[in-house]
Amino acid sequence: MLFVPRRMTEKNGVIYPLLALPEVLENHHETVLVYAGTGEQRSRLEETAARLQISDSVLFLGSVPFEKMHNLYEASDIVLIPSVHSHGVEEATSISALEAMSCRSPVIASAIGGLKEILIDGEDGLLVEEKNKEALAQAISILLKDTAYATKLAAKARYKMESEYSHLSAAERFEKAYDEVLN
Numbered sequence: 001m002l003f004v005p006r007r008m009t010e011k012n013g014v015i016y017p018l019l020a021l022p023e024v025l026e027n028h029h030e031t032v033l034v035y036a037g038t039g040e041q042r043s044r045l046e047e048t049a050a051r052l053q054i055s056d057s058v059l060f061l062g063s064v065p066f067e068k069m070h071n072l073y074e075a076s077d078i079v080l081i082p083s084v085h086s087h088g089v090e091e092a093t094s095i096s097a098l099e100a101m102s103c104r105s106p107v108i109a110s111a112i113g114g115l116k117e118i119l120i121d122g123e124d125g126l127l128v129e130e131k132n133k134e135a136l137a138q139a140i141s142i143l144l145k146d147t148a149y150a151t152k153l154a155a156k157a158r159y160k161m162e163s164e165y166s167h168l169s170a171a172e173r174f175e176k177a178y179d180e181v182l183n
Helices: 015-027 042-051 066-075 095-102 133-145 147-165 167-182
Strands: 002-004 033-035 058-060 078-081 107-110 126-128
Touching: 002 015, 002 066, 015 033, 015 042, 015 133, 042 058, 066 095, 078 095, 078 133, 095 107, 095 147, 107 133, 107 147, 126 133, 133 147
Parallel strands: 002 033, 002 078, 033 058, 078 107, 107 126
Antiparallel strands: none
């Protein structure tokens, strides 16, 4: 299961997992691409899936309540964050990427904006060139083929979440800053 937890807007690059899917399906026939979110790109995605004759491998969940997202992240083999530069805007900090990392889901993201700050390519996730459906398909195939590597990336991502992004690590940083000011 490839999971795209993104609002269906142009800047989120939601078309690219769909364009990469035919290549992925060549070697991983059982793969399903699942979208959670709404937005103006949905009809374009549905039309593209039909044109590519892959509609049976794509599922659109629409809007999913926050409390159910955890289960979808955990059920995913890979979470895709395919953001792109759009009209001068790029991804800052992706909450979807952080949520996936905290749920021990391997993440493949575009190498733009804040995504390059969150993920270290090959260490706790994979970064690919934006809008590059071939690179995205190759990264997906690597993780589907090498589940041990995918698990290793996901474990390191979870550790990063605990050590750098948790409320406990934030409290430690604040305490250290206060101590430095007081001393």
